[in-house]
């Protein structure tokens with residue numbers, strides 16, 4: 155019999171609402187949830203490959219316990235009882251001997267994040283981290299420093315925008331389906347798109363204005379733009395007078411950063427900057443300078459992201475139709491959000507985090523997420539104390555933290571590595587125990603509290619019975635918890651019990667999700683009054699250009715610009731990013747997606763390639779101070795001569811994933827693990843590489 159189930163995609167963590175058609179416990183069809191405005195049936199290629207994931211027999215089919223040296227692929231198939239007992243016993247031993255803080259859990263932020271945070275709080279370890287800092291920690295900190303809101307607490311009104319400026323925000327390849335549909339509609343209605351990237355991406359081809367910027371110089375470009383806007387008073391004076399603190403200081407700071415100066419640094423003609431500033435002035439406040447999705451490129455990342463938000467502040471586009479909005483929660487309409495297990499009482503913890511976030515050494519990154527890329531250093535240097543056990547939950551430190559060789563060396567020091575995954579990822583392959591999670595189509599998940607212009611709740615509902623011996627992550631963690639004597643913190647037996655517990659007090663019930671997969675707290679869009687009602691969460695209640703958050707921690711609001719050096723002779727700045735067909739490191743072994751995009755290539759500028767004797771399609775050796783590898787060259791005039799580009803996510807080393815094993819090269823192998831030590835992001839584009847014909 156045919157059945158339809160409303161759920162949430164998880165081929166990437168955007169979690170688009172979907173409608174799944176099943177027949178006889180098989181998935182027949184997946185499409186975007188037609189009841190959700192902006193989805194209208196659409197999915198991206200990865201979402202459409204969800205069935206290939208479900209029916210892939212190369213995913214992890216039962217708990218596995220390692221029997222040979224790490225990473226050699228010698229495994230024993232285990233029962234859940236065996237695997238959970240083993241993990242429980244080992245953790246108990248480690249906690250008794252080294253203290254609970256020696257246990258770390260790292261994950262990609264997801265619906266069950268409150269469950270894993272609860273697990274660590276209950277054992278007494280401060281060491282939970284998410285992927286957040288590695289993706290965009292400095293955007294988060296920049297947002298808090300100016301507005302009191304993180305990037306995740308802001309949204310963009312793409313549909314009604316008149317002009318959007320994207321800094322390497324490769325909108326039409328690094329996908330979020332609703333955003334793509336909304337911006338496409340705006341462009342069809344005459345909105346303008348300015349795109350800035352050292353590389354001609356698909357998004358560049360859809361823009362009216364494209365700037366091939368010299369890599370790493372976006373901050374200089376923005377200083378040039380701010381200079382023009384303040385010089386010619388192209389800003390929203392009424393909004394700025396009401397909401398912005400520190401304009402005078404900005405005005406003084408920006409004096410030397412003329413458009414001519416910015417032209418020299420960026421390679422973008424000053425006259426074009428003048429033209430953009432005038433166009434934005436004409437269309438404000440329905441304009442967006444996009445603050446980015448991945449914001450993890452350079453060690454000055456926080457200042458580059460702040461400069462983008464400052465441009466929005468000057469345009470008056472924050473909390474404007476067609477601009478950036480602050481997300482509203484159910485409290486705005488007098489209702490309650492879904493409960494989280496973390497609201498329980500826990501024993502106090504008084505040791506610092508492994509990454510020292512929240513201490514004077516690293517005061518500003520968001521303590522709700524921590525800074526994951528510090529982990530290899532913390533393990534190797536036993537600073538602030540020895541770490542002994544690592545639980546990886548939907549996160550791969552080997553491929554997602556830069557400098558793979560350094561991370562592997564650190565992992566070798568650990569007594570226990572446990573991974574909760576669906577695939578034989580490189581970290582699963584390197585673990586002592588793999589605990590396989592049911593895929594998103596096979597499990598009900600924790601509820602998704604979706605704040606925004608209209609607060610809503612979504613639910614991932616199980617579509618089919620698990621094909622293999624797998625379990626939901628929130629059940630796996632509870633069952634490890636039971637073996638550590640903290641079972642009382644997990645007041646549920648099934649996922650449905652947990653959902654019912656979470657919904658208590660919201661006024662909604664689990665049955666309410668059957669028909670459309672979501673519920674809404676209100677039908678109207680909530681914008682705050684721009685004259686007097688915007689609730690900025692800074693100490694002054696204003697947009698703080700001179701930031702109390704930064705200055706109280708001893709950092710400058712406007713440090714002098716440091717020029718971005720060109721790469722040394724015959725070297726290139728290695729830059730990275732995504733394609734529409736893959737999610738980070740997760741989908742390269744997916745039967746459908748692997749067939750279309752099996753390996754990556756190195757984009758290199760045609761003139762540079764000629765000088766080095768490199769042919770299009772020929773193999774090249776790429777070398778950095780951290781590692782080396784071989785890959786095919788893509789010789790093109792579509793990339794700036796100072797940069798080479800590698801798609802992230804290739805070069806897998808897990809042999810059980812046979813389609814992706816050793817295909818292409820892992821960008822992380824070449825990168826140095828270096829960070830913006832104020833904002834918290836890694837500097838993925840810091841490393842320079844040599845390229846030679848192989």
Ligand SMILES: Nc1nc2c(c(=O)[nH]1)N[C@H]1C(S)=C(S)[C@@H](COP(=O)(O)OP(=O)(O)OC[C@H]3O[C@@H](n4cnc5c(=O)[nH]c(N)nc54)[C@H](O)[C@@H]3O)O[C@H]1N2
Pocket residue numbers: 164261262285288289290448547548549550551553554555556574575576577579580591592593594627730731737738739740741802821822825838
């Ligand atoms: N070198 C380099 N490093 C990077 C980046 C880069 O461009 N270059 N990008 C950075 C960015 S922006 C991000 S967001 C991070 C992402 O880093 P990660 O979160 O590590 O990457 P993902 O590919 O999203 O997923 C990680 C793991 O989740 C598993 N997984 C997928 N679905 C499920 C599920 O339902 N349950 C469980 N338990 N596991 C599942 C996958 O099999 C995979 O092993 O990487 C960062 N690291």
Ligand SMILES: Nc1nc2c(c(=O)[nH]1)N[C@H]1C(S)=C(S)[C@@H](COP(=O)(O)OP(=O)(O)OC[C@H]3O[C@@H](n4cnc5c(=O)[nH]c(N)nc54)[C@H](O)[C@@H]3O)O[C@H]1N2
Pocket residue numbers: 166289320321322323324325327328329330350351352353355367368369370371372446447448449729730731732733734735736737738799839
């Ligand atoms: N298909 C797909 N979509 C995704 C994801 C995915 O894995 N696959 N992941 C999701 C996640 S977690 C994230 S973080 C987002 C990432 O979304 P984006 O941040 O939009 O995407 P990236 O591909 O990381 O973008 C990097 C771009 O920056 C450019 N770039 C390099 N150097 C510079 C520079 O100096 N200046 C400028 N202006 N540009 C530069 C690169 O050439 C590249 O095109 O995508 C999300 N959507």
Ligand code: SF4
Pocket residue numbers: 163164165166167168169170197198199200201202329330331
């Ligand atoms: S963007 Fe694509 S892969 Fe990600 S959740 Fe949406 S449909 Fe799924």
Ligand SMILES: [Mo]
Pocket residue numbers: 289290447448
């Ligand atoms: Mo990301």
